[in-house]
Amino acid sequence: MAELGYDLNTHASKSLDEVRDMEFDYVVTMGCGDTCPFIAAKHRLDWQIPDPKHLEPAEFRQVRDLIERQVLDLLAQAGVQLVPQAS
Template sequence: MSDLGEAPHATMKRVLFVCVENSNRSQMAEAFAHIYGGNAVEAFSAGSRPSGVINPKAVRFMDELGYDLSRHASKSLDEVSGEFDAVITMGCGDQCPWVPTKRREDWGLPDPKHMDDEGYRQVRDDIAQRVRALLTSL
């Protein structure tokens, strides 16, 4: 029997999620892309002015879903390179510079860092739904 499957990188999609601090929304989006995309997606997140830390609330609320966000690092856009199949900004407007991509979307999500637990969960769950829809459409 021969293996007729494609090389793993032949159809792998590259997705970048961008927000200003890279500590909440874009980190959760990257996590959901890993969860839903598996080996078919190469997911990244970055910030235009990264805080250098992952918000403990983001870690806590992703842990509720069984994902360890504490393994992520807050990073700058300067640390990611190449062309992407999709670049998704999280409502950072002009503070998110241009990155080479085939598809660009701005989700205009509120920053949950000062929200109560219920508000934070709502933003997290909205991100989950949007990431799932994005990956289906790529």
């Protein structure tokens, strides 16, 4: 992500146990289908996206870019206005 200008060093994953009692507007799963744990949401989507974990860098970037396109499309559908970042 650093090559796209995102510093993920200040971010950390949360356990699903930490968010189990919350309801979200959207929950997106990525190819786990019925085996995904239940998280309360107004809208549930399952995107069939390959796990990039063991892919070569070029293939990893393709999956990363696919996720970005999907997220941007979802934000647009949800009516979220994105604010351009200053360079």
